[in-house]
Amino acid sequence: xxxxxxxxxxxxxxxxxxxxxxxxxxxxxxxxxxxxxxxxxxxxxxxxxxxxxxxxxxxxxxxxxxxxxxxxxxxxxxxxxxxxxxxxxxxxxxxxxxxxxxxxxxxxxxxxxxxxxxxxxxxxxxxxxxxxxxxxxxxxxxxxxxxxxxxxxxxxxxxxxxxxxxxxxxxxxxxxxxxxxxxxxxxxxxxxxxxxxxxxxxxxxxxxxxxxxxxxxxxxxxxxxxxxxxxxxxxxxxxxxxxxxxxxxxxxxxxxxxxxxxxxxxxxxxxxxxxxxxxxxxxxxxxxxxxxxxxxxxxxxxxxxxxxxxxxxxxxxxxxxxxxxxxxxxxxxxxxxxxxxxxxxxxxxxxxxxxxxxxxxxxxxxxxxxxxxxxxxxxxxxxxxxxxxxxxxxxxxxxxxxxxxxxxxxxxxxxxxxxxxxxxxxxxxxxxxxxxxxxxxxxxxxxxxxxxxxxxxxxxxxxxxxxxxxxxxxxxxxxxxxxxxxxxxxxxxxxxxxxxxxxxxxxxxxxxxxxxxxxxxxxxxxxxxxxxxxxxxxxxxxxxxxxxxxxxxxxxxxxxxxxxxxxxxxxxxxxxxxxx
Amino acid sequence: xxxxxxxxxxxxxxxxxxxxxxxxxxxxxxxxxxxxxxxxxxxxxxxxxxxxxxxxxxxxxxxxxxxxxxxxxxxxxxxxxxxxxxxxxxxxxxxxxxxxxxxxxxxxxxxxxxxxxxxxxxxxxxxxxxxxxxxxxxxxxxxxxxxxxxxxxxxxxxxxxxxxxxxxxxxxxxxxxxxxxxxxxxxxxxxxxxxxxxxxxxxxxxxxxxxxxxxxxxxxxxxxxxxxxxxxxxxxxxxxxxxxxxxxxxxxxxxxxxxxxxxxxxxxxxxxxxxxxxxxxxxx
Numbered sequence: 001x002x003x004x005x006x007x008x009x010x011x012x013x014x015x016x017x018x019x020x021x022x023x024x025x026x027x028x029x030x031x032x033x034x035x036x037x038x039x040x041x042x043x044x045x046x047x048x049x050x051x052x053x054x055x056x057x058x059x060x061x062x063x064x065x066x067x068x069x070x071x072x073x074x075x076x077x078x079x080x081x082x083x084x085x086x087x088x089x090x091x092x093x094x095x096x097x098x099x100x101x102x103x104x105x106x107x108x109x110x111x112x113x114x115x116x117x118x119x120x121x122x123x124x125x126x127x128x129x130x131x132x133x134x135x136x137x138x139x140x141x142x143x144x145x146x147x148x149x150x151x152x153x154x155x156x157x158x159x160x161x162x163x164x165x166x167x168x169x170x171x172x173x174x175x176x177x178x179x180x181x182x183x184x185x186x187x188x189x190x191x192x193x194x195x196x197x198x199x200x201x202x203x204x205x206x207x208x209x210x211x212x213x214x215x216x217x218x219x220x221x222x223x224x225x226x227x228x229x230x231x232x233x234x235x236x237x238x239x240x241x242x243x244x245x246x247x248x249x250x251x252x253x254x255x256x257x258x259x260x261x262x263x264x265x266x267x268x269x270x271x272x273x274x275x276x277x278x279x280x281x282x283x284x285x286x287x288x289x290x291x292x293x294x295x296x297x298x299x300x301x302x303x304x305x306x307x308x309x310x311x312x313x314x315x316x317x318x319x320x321x322x323x324x325x326x327x328x329x330x331x332x333x334x335x336x337x338x339x340x341x342x343x344x345x346x347x348x349x350x351x352x353x354x355x356x357x358x359x360x361x362x363x364x365x366x367x368x369x370x371x372x373x374x375x376x377x378x379x380x381x382x383x384x385x386x387x388x389x390x391x392x393x394x395x396x397x398x399x400x401x402x403x404x405x406x407x408x409x410x411x412x413x414x415x416x417x418x419x420x421x422x423x424x425x426x427x428x429x430x431x432x433x434x435x436x437x438x439x440x441x442x443x444x445x446x447x448x449x450x451x452x453x454x455x456x457x458x459x460x461x462x463x464x465x466x467x468x469x470x471x472x473x474x475x476x477x478x479x480x481x482x483x484x485x486x487x488x489x490x491x492x493x494x495x496x497x498x499x500x501x502x503x504x505x506x507x508x509x510x511x512x513x514x515x516x517x518x519x520x521x522x523x524x525x526x527x528x529x530x531x532x533x534x535x536x537x538x539x540x541x542x543x544x545x546x547x548x549x550x551x552x553x554x555x556x557x558x559x560x561x562x563x564x565x566x567x568x569x570x571x572x573x574x575x576x577x578x579x580x
Numbered sequence: 581x582x583x584x585x586x587x588x589x590x591x592x593x594x595x596x597x598x599x600x601x602x603x604x605x606x607x608x609x610x611x612x613x614x615x616x617x618x619x620x621x622x623x624x625x626x627x628x629x630x631x632x633x634x635x636x637x638x639x640x641x642x643x644x645x646x647x648x649x650x651x652x653x654x655x656x657x658x659x660x661x662x663x664x665x666x667x668x669x670x671x672x673x674x675x676x677x678x679x680x681x682x683x684x685x686x687x688x689x690x691x692x693x694x695x696x697x698x699x700x701x702x703x704x705x706x707x708x709x710x711x712x713x714x715x716x717x718x719x720x721x722x723x724x725x726x727x728x729x730x731x732x733x734x735x736x737x738x739x740x741x742x743x744x745x746x747x748x749x750x751x752x753x754x755x756x757x758x759x760x761x762x763x764x765x766x767x768x769x770x771x772x773x774x775x776x777x778x779x780x781x782x783x784x785x786x787x788x789x790x791x792x793x794x795x796x797x798x799x800x801x802x803x804x805x806x807x808x809x810x811x812x813x814x815x816x817x818x819x820x821x822x823x824x825x826x827x828x829x830x831x832x833x834x835x836x837x838x839x840x841x842x843x844x845x846x847x848x849x850x851x852x853x854x855x856x857x858x859x860x861x862x863x864x
Contacts, residue, residue, distance in 0.1 A: 203864070204860055204863035204864050205863055205864075206863045210863065214856055214859060214860075217854045218854050218856060220851030220852075220854070222660070222846050222849065222851075223656070223659065223660060223846065225656065243840060244839060244840060245858075246854055247840045247846075247849055248840065248846075249659055249838055249840055249841065251659065253655075253685070254684075254685040257648075257652065257681075258649075258651075258652035258655075258681070258682055258685070259652075261645070261649045261656065262652045262653065262655050262659070264645075265625070265643075265653040265654060265656020265657040265658075265659075265660065266657065266846075267656075267660075268653075268656075268657065269656070269661045269664070269847055270660060270661065270847040271660045271847050272851070273656070273660070287646055288646060288649065291645060291646050295643075295644075379863075381860055384860075386853075389851055391851075421661075421847065422620070422623045422641035422657065422661060422664055423620060423621065423641075423661060423663070423664060423847075424620060425620040426620065427620065427641075428619050428639055428640050428641055428642070429641070430635050430636060430643070431641075431642070431643040431644065432636075432642075432644045433644050434635075434644055441589075441590075441636050442591075442633070
């Protein structure tokens, strides 16, 4: 019997309430005092297609979805057919007899297979057919020997938040009860996995996009202009929901170009501003991204990557955009590019992004991906660290020179010139996308051009000395050093634990600040490491290429995955085991 | 009170002799000065083109942005600090080709921005190619057999897109143009002033004389509150172009419909340490 450690997966077509049932189950397990991590796969459709939602549950910290799956709820035939290889030998499959069938002997002997008329049970309990997903939750509770009251509480919460009438809540509870009773009646032998609620330590569950939005509020972000694009949109949704409470303005504009330009206008006028998008949207933004660099306006952009090119696979994950983001827009200008890897980092680094944007008056890119942006994970509130706000050098009227012209682009030692906000008497200037002199007038002379490029890049040097160095996590005498960036963090941390049982000691270097790059630090890691593997969700090893460009060093191995799915820890574990 | 001179920078304009910008530039400065606006209270966002090279010539908070994007930048400025007087300044290629999407949506949104478009019916900074407002059949280096597209009608487009102030001026009549710009700035909401302009170097068709023959001033009998009348004036089939305020109406502006900035401009709202406890609770 294994208690409080299992992975649960539900699948059905879009419109079956797969995401909603999954989110309810994840939250129920969180409130049962367990650690949860969820992961959803869905096509870019509102109806039809194949949706899945998996929740990994443990009484120990879980950092990534765990395979194999112990409980599979198949609301349609696709779910029966497509996920066999993901199942544990002693898994349970509850399939929808209204909609699917399982041939005898289809699953291995150890697998518990129960046909459940999910839709009949929903209708018989007075609910709509769509409540099949809630019947499935009830069935899950019986299978895992969980008390049904916990599920009732989540049903109440879920439907109250959706402003549904009491009658809907009651019929859904009846549907849950019907599923619960059905399994209790039809489960012939005890299932190998159980769950038992612990005391609820009041942890939170959220996705990376929520943590970024909250970090932005904490940082005093006052303005977001955006254009909806999966998987970035929920940052905008979250901030719009908080806008009145925290006096920030969220505007949906006509396209991504307007989104970034309005954010630049607001940043220039003196408020902390941002825009959020995905790869295709950022493609449209790139000219204005360079403008922000040239006119030296603070700007924060979040790019939540999905698979490209073009429409690609719009609801799937990948790390394909790094090379593009490190070079996007014509010309050369200092840019800060960072990639958080978990919720704590999403929250904290968003605050850092706003500080750096204003301190260095330059655009800052926060890269995430669909997996980090939209997978929900447990988080302790104590993990959310606050950062003091640093607004950088802003000159008020009293700070301006008397008798001489204000120089917006003054050549300073660190390249940062005090800026004035519109409305400041005497601080008039041109926020000039043309090359310009110190006074901001257009100037194309060879000498001024080179001096101004150097000035802007002195800011980059100053930022390089300012951003935190990465940290080598784990055994300093490891057999292998894993280098990654962004959302691979959780799977790598889990793989390192798994490798221990294979007597392989691995440590981990997450590059959080990719530009400016920690050249000397990474060189020192290469010097000490026995072997180095770079792990990335792309075809060409874009971080590995960047490391090579910055340090001249190449890793021993590149572990790459580019099928739209994130790394699962066991894939990293088995690959490394085979490499060494 | 500030004068025209106070809005004049030390940078000398580089437009060709006889360029219509030499009329628009003083008219704009005169309008700002006569309204009692101080240089530091005004933001002018420029796109890219001959007209936008004027970014250097004004002494105020000038913003030289990129091609077609003066409006969204201006709207961002306005939403961050709605106490500023915000103008966007573009050309016909900038505003009506690259920036058409922003133009149409700015009319819908009614942010309190004044949009001055220097309409010389020609891409001049790139040395004479056909523009969205070029007459059909215009022969240029890229259209040696004559342009095929029908000309874009900015004032009619503004009207049907929901603009609350639509005017047309002529670079050759500075007092009249200055008066239009003044009224556009005073108008609460999005105001378009389409400014018919000569390009002495590249546009040999729409000359000073051509405009004299093809324009007429809207007189006292014209009612700018009448939308249908405005539409008729904007879409005359006899090729005559009206000068004056075609249409003006009242509608709440974009910025005044955002409760968060009803009282204090966003930029003056102190950044307080946000209390996230209630938000955190919603994730438990």
